[in-house]
Amino acid sequence: MSDGLLVINAGSSSIKFSVYVTDNGDLRLTCNGQLEGLGVGITPHFFAKDADGTVAADDLWPPVEVGKQSALLGRLIDWIEDHLGDATLRAAGHRVVHGGSGYSAPVLVNKSVLDDLRALTSLAPLHQPHNLAPIAALSELHPDLPQVVCFDTAFHAHKRLEAEMFGLPRKYYDAGIKRYGFHGLSYEYIAHRLEDLDPQAARGRVIVAHLGSGVSMCAIKDGRSVDTSIGFTAVDGLMMGTRCGSLDVGVVLHLMQQDGLDAKALEKLFYKESGLLGVSGGLSNDMRVLMDSDAPEAKQAVDLFIYRVAKEVGALATAIGGIDALVFTAGIGEHSAAVRQRVCDLLGWTGVRLDAAANDGHAMKVSAPDSAYGVWAIPTNEELMIARHTRKLVLG
Numbered sequence: 001m002s003d004g005l006l007v008i009n010a011g012s013s014s015i016k017f018s019v020y021v022t023d024n025g026d027l028r029l030t031c032n033g034q035l036e037g038l039g040v041g042i043t044p045h046f047f048a049k050d051a052d053g054t055v056a057a058d059d060l061w062p063p064v065e066v067g068k069q070s071a072l073l074g075r076l077i078d079w080i081e082d083h084l085g086d087a088t089l090r091a092a093g094h095r096v097v098h099g100g101s102g103y104s105a106p107v108l109v110n111k112s113v114l115d116d117l118r119a120l121t122s123l124a125p126l127h128q129p130h131n132l133a134p135i136a137a138l139s140e141l142h143p144d145l146p147q148v149v150c151f152d153t154a155f156h157a158h159k160r161l162e163a164e165m166f167g168l169p170r171k172y173y174d175a176g177i178k179r180y181g182f183h184g185l186s187y188e189y190i191a192h193r194l195e196d197l198d199p200q201a202a203r204g205r206v207i208v209a210h211l212g213s214g215v216s217m218c219a220i221k222d223g224r225s226v227d228t229s230i231g232f233t234a235v236d237g238l239m240m241g242t243r244c245g246s247l248d249v250g251v252v253l254h255l256m257q258q259d260g261l262d263a264k265a266l267e268k269l270f271y272k273e274s275g276l277l278g279v280s281g282g283l284s285n286d287m288r289v290l291m292d293s294d295a296p297e298a299k300q301a302v303d304l305f306i307y308r309v310a311k312e313v314g315a316l317a318t319a320i321g322g323i324d325a326l327v328f329t330a331g332i333g334e335h336s337a338a339v340r341q342r343v344c345d346l347l348g349w350t351g352v353r354l355d356a357a358a359n360d361g362h363a364m365k366v367s368a369p370d371s372a373y374g375v376w377a378i379p380t381n382e383e384l385m386i387a388r389h390t391r392k393l394v395l396g
């Protein structure tokens with residue numbers, strides 16, 4: 001009899017899930033999918049596919065009533081248990097974006113952990129409440145199912161002081177106002193994966209560009225995070241789909257004092273209306289749409305995105321004293337040969353060269369043999385990382 005693990009990555013409008021079973025010491029994916037349309041009165045869409053890509057479910061579920069959203073999770077768990085074969089569901093693992101100062105490694109959930117994590121909601125308003133909602137619902141429905149929370153911030157928890165501190169009076173640092181870093185589960189997975197693909201580089205100086213809906217970059221040395229572009233909240237650093245990235249704080253003061261924007265209005269502006277969406281004049285937050293568009297605003301949004309990514313490589317290379325490998329990952333990083341090419345063109349002065357055929361094809365190593373360092377396009381797998389942590393904590 002094998003053990004089943006449910007991994008949940010819950011967002012604002014959907015719950016993505018993956019199910020793994022233990023298989024002779026390995027974790028084998030059995031199915032994954034998502035539940036979309038979670039709001040009251042909306043018809044939820046449940047979609048799942050088996051590990052080989054066969055569609056296992058594509059159904060509309062009845063809309064839920066107010067206060068009954070947890071019923072959807074109950075139905076999801078029932079579906080999973082029916083599809084586990086001879087395995088038994090032993091635990092659920094969750095991605096939680098912010099662990100604050102208190103959590104620097106995955107932990108088993110209890111009420112006090114949940115209370116601590118709820119208190120961090122204002123530091124990740126787009127993510128934290130949605131990450132936590134299914135945990136509370138599952139605790140009610142299945143109080144005996146162990147649940148593990150895995151943090152985006154944890155991989156970055158041991159950065160040196162210069163990579164953490166803002167130039168503020170030190171009492172703020174002491175109060176936890178510092179640069180935490182995100183996408184840590186993705187970086188941890190990539191660091192392990194590179195260990196298989198190029199062990200020498202993996203033990204050296206690696207820069208990873210996680211270019212998805214959220215965008216950040218990380219400088220990794222000897223497999224550990226040394227610095228990252230993103231900070232106290234997930235709105236910092238590079239420009240994202242709808243988030244502005246780093247901003248002169250004077251702009252915030254100006255918008256408050258001159259335009260009378262309050263905290264709620266600023267949050268909406270910086271998190272939901274900026275980035276690729278805002279710079280393209282509201283056209284799209286999707287890189288594919290912008291790259292296909294002839295609108296000058298779309299071109300400007302793409303140019304700004306690429307410029308900021310390339311510039312960040314320079315900053316992060318300084319943090320680790322050079323580059324032995326540059327890895328692109330997440331939706332844009334994995335799929336857009338044009339973005340990789342244009343970023344590397346701006347970095348031509350570092351001696352980097354792409355192999356056009358490898359970059360346009362489906363190769364993982366996309367650099368040319370005469371490149372000063374290897375460039376890779378590696379699919380990330382935050383879910384597998386969560387499954388590994390969950391197995392370790394629950395099954396030993």
Ligand SMILES: Nc1ncnc2c1ncn2[C@@H]1O[C@H](COP(=O)(O)OP(=O)(O)O)[C@@H](O)[C@H]1O
Pocket residue numbers: 211212213214241285286287288330331332335336
């Ligand atoms: N072929 C592609 N070319 C350019 N961008 C792409 C391509 N495929 C996906 N993307 C981008 O990837 C982004 C989503 O990245 P992903 O890592 O899946 O995000 P999420 O954080 O939602 O998991 C989308 O905004 C989309 O613009």
Ligand SMILES: CC(=O)OP(=O)(O)O
Pocket residue numbers: 097127152182183212213214215234
């Ligand atoms: C932290 C963050 O930005 O996450 P995502 O990319 O999933 O939005």
Ligand SMILES: [Mg+2]
Pocket residue numbers: 212213214
């Ligand atoms: Mg993501």
